[in-house]
Amino acid sequence: MKKLIYSIAVITAVIQFYSCQKLDIAPISKFTEANYWTDIDKAKLMLNMGYNQMYSAGIMWRDEFLSDNMVHTYGTSDQNSIRRGEATASLNLFANEWKDAYGGIKTCLVFLANVDRVPGMPEATKNRMIDEIRFIRAYLYFRLVNYYGDVPFFTTEISLDDAYKIKRTPKNEILAFIHSELDDIMNRGNLPRAENLVAEEKGRITIGAACAFQARAYLYEGNYQKVKEYAGYLINDPSKYGAYQLFQYPAKKEESYFMLFTPENEYNNEVILDITYVPNLKYWTNMSQMAPISKNAEISADNPTQELVDCYLTMNGLPVKGTGKDPAYNENDPYVNRDPRLSATVVYDNYKWQNKNGSVDVIRTAAGTNTSDSYKGPVERQTKTGYYVHKYYDWTMTPNNQSGLNIIMFRFADVLLMYAEACNELGKITQQEWDTTIRPIRERAGFKVAAALDYPAAKSQGEIRDVIRNERRVELALEGLRWYDVKRWKIGQEVLNGTMHGFRFSGAGGDTDGGYVRVNQYKFNDNRDYLWSVPLTQMDLNQNLKPNNPGY
Structure with a gap:
């Protein structure tokens, strides 16, 4: 291709x-x-x-x-x-x-x-x-x-x-x-199965891609019976629809999620369909406005929010906000003992940036740390939320941010999450369905404790709905799908009406809300904003x- x-x-x-x-x-x-x-x-x-x-x-x-x-x-x-x-x-x-x-x-x-x-x-x-x-x-x-x-x-x-x-x-x-x-x-x-594509055909549409698209189309309509049917085909019938599985990085299993979005692992067996880019010929340059300044970004114009960061559980399988908050979570040292998908997705203060050659740079984003990436105020060149983007950062791109890294449209983790959501909406998800979907996703992410992995039998259908929705958000973060989930769940008033925040740290200055930087004020109208x-x-x-x- x-x-x-x-x-x-x-x-x-x-x-x-x-x-x-x-x-x-x-x-x-x-x-x-x-x-x-x-x-x-x-x-x-x-x-x-x-x-x-x-x-x-x-x-x-x-x-x-x-x-x-x-x-x-x-x-x-x-x-x-x-x-x-x-x-x-x-x-x-x-x-x-x-x-x-x-x-x-x-x-x-x-x-x-x-x-x-x-x-x-x-x-x-x-x-x-x-x-x-x-x-x-x-x-x-x-x-x-x-x-x-x-x-x-x-x-x-x-x-x-x-x-x-x-x-x-x-x-x-x-x-x-x-x-x-x-x-x-x-x-x-x-259409062939993915494993039957020869090298020059990688990136072409397969029968698995058609099935995944069908599941997503039904998902956006709320037809959960059909979602379960088509997602189930991809899970249970690899001989017809293709043999997909969660990507496992052979060198370091704990880095599998991080390595899923690197140039070395394009067209891996989790990818159902992606859009092909070619270095120096067909490329994208969005990282110039999202990556750390020290990693060749021109300006920090598009930043992850505190609202996203707060969705990542601790490694104890507990949230950092609200009911059931992890008592070990320290708001003054918030990035310790967190879901590894956070560090694979978002750059935060004291971040350990892994380079392609194996070396590690420390990224400081807090005010007063006096680096090119440090927060300096709401109208400066650096981050305004205290966060930068790491997911989809191409460590082989040119100094002017020309990336040839492929962009994934459909991947198997999304299929598992669609299936889990459909099962729970049709009736409380069973242990077998949980163990087929949410458990392996969390295991691949790096969780090891029972609180994160085991079927939450004591939770109600509604409580599990919240768990699955949050899991979908963190697993698929920055892959272009969150807005459509907000739209189909009709939660615009809840999540897009009010203040968007940045991180909390000493000396932030400016406008804060409980110590968290106020970044932007959103306004959502249920009667208008679900459509253009x-x-x-x-x-x-x-x-x-x-x-x-x-x-x-």
């Missing part, structure tokens, strides 16, 4: 050559030049364009910034405007996501309309490529309905006149199409896109 990335410039030129309309309206096209579809390599270029439009590091980090896991702390951003309750229909993010998603759908429709023109293409090859592009089209529509709700929907190219008249299709109808597409893709048998506005430019072009979503 990485070989195909080298043709991005060629693909872009092809799209520009064929396209006769801007992509900021419901897509229409004149892709009818028969002289393009002359060989299989050109069809692969178009397919690869679809992959590049489906998902990216930029989308993952952008979605993460919409949640309570991170806060934008320097300058302005559209995500920050949304979270502060200041977004309007003219917000650039609303327009750009609409344009980009429909641009990707356009690529898919062009491929499907023209792939039969390619002479001499083996049927098996063509059918596999068709099912990959159908998966991509379904995923793009999935993005759209989760952002905007009802959106224009079509499965073949439409005319210019129709583009200015098309109405919004109900979200449920589009989701029904997505489920039907994914079932058909899995049943057709054209249809872009104003689109409503100006097409009056049939009205009425807009409530509150805009």
Whole structure:
């Protein structure tokens, strides 16, 4: 798959050559030049364009910034405007996501309309490529309905006149199409299992990816019976859907979670689908605004929150806040004896930074420690929460933060967590189900005590719900999924309405709340903020896109 990335410039030129309309309206096209579809390599270029439009590091980090896991702390951003309750229909993010998603759908429709023109293409090859592009089209529509709700929907190219008249299709109808597409893709048998991919095919869509997507789509609808069914396929039927398991780093088992997100372990057996990046060719640069300044970041603009840090249990399997708080937890020495996934995800004061060569640097973030990473106030270049990002830090990236590290879309731990949640929502999770899902995730994380690992038989269904939700948050932190959990659980008022905090330390200065730094003030409106506005430019072009979503 990485070989195909080298043709991005060629693909872009092809799209520009064929396209006769801007992509900021419901897509229409004149892709009818028969002289393009002359060989299989050109069809692969178009397919690869679809992959590049489906998902990216930029989308993952952008979605993460919409949640309570991170806060934008320097300058302005559209995500920050949304979270502060200041977004309007003219917000650039609303327009750009609409344009980009429909641009990707356009690529898919062009491929499907023209792939039969390619002479001499083996049927098996063509059918596999068709099912990959159908998966991509379904995923793009999935993005759209989760952002905007009802959106224009079509499965073949439409005319210019129709583009200015098309109405919004109900979200449920589009989701029904997505489920039907994914079932058909899995049943057709054209997609391979992950273990059957040859080296140059790593990163391509498999039957396991289609199954994981189906489980996630049902999860976001709250259809827990279907979630359990499809997640169960991936857990119980590896001969059909692929042999996935939690990644274990052979050299140091206790570092498995940390090493899961390093360049050396791309395409490991936990990854169901990821987006391929190539050093110095196709790369992402988001760490320039999130990593420690001492690790070549330009500025600290997007920081983890204290609210995220507080979710990590102690190694005694107990929380650091609220009911059942670990009595051994010391608020003045808060990072000792904590879930190892915290240090694999977030950089905090006195952090032991592991370098690729095995050496260790100590990162100081507290005020008065006088390092390039130390907190210096709410308008300075350094962290504003006392935290930096470590997860997805690529220790092989260039000095200007160009990373070729792949971005994971679906992984097996998420499947286990979906299964656990579904089991508990359908009726209190059983010990067998717990031991299949939550226990191995925590064992891999490094927990050893019974309080963390054993089935909590004495807890009620509701109490276990809170445990599973918290486990999902810490296991999948900074992977772009938290906002969608907030959205489907309808907890926006609870977690996105009020003050976002940074760390607590002596000499913080400025505005504090019980010693914890106040960083940003969020405002959440239940009647507006679970959906984005249809872009104003689109409503100006097409009056049939009205009425807009409530509150805009």
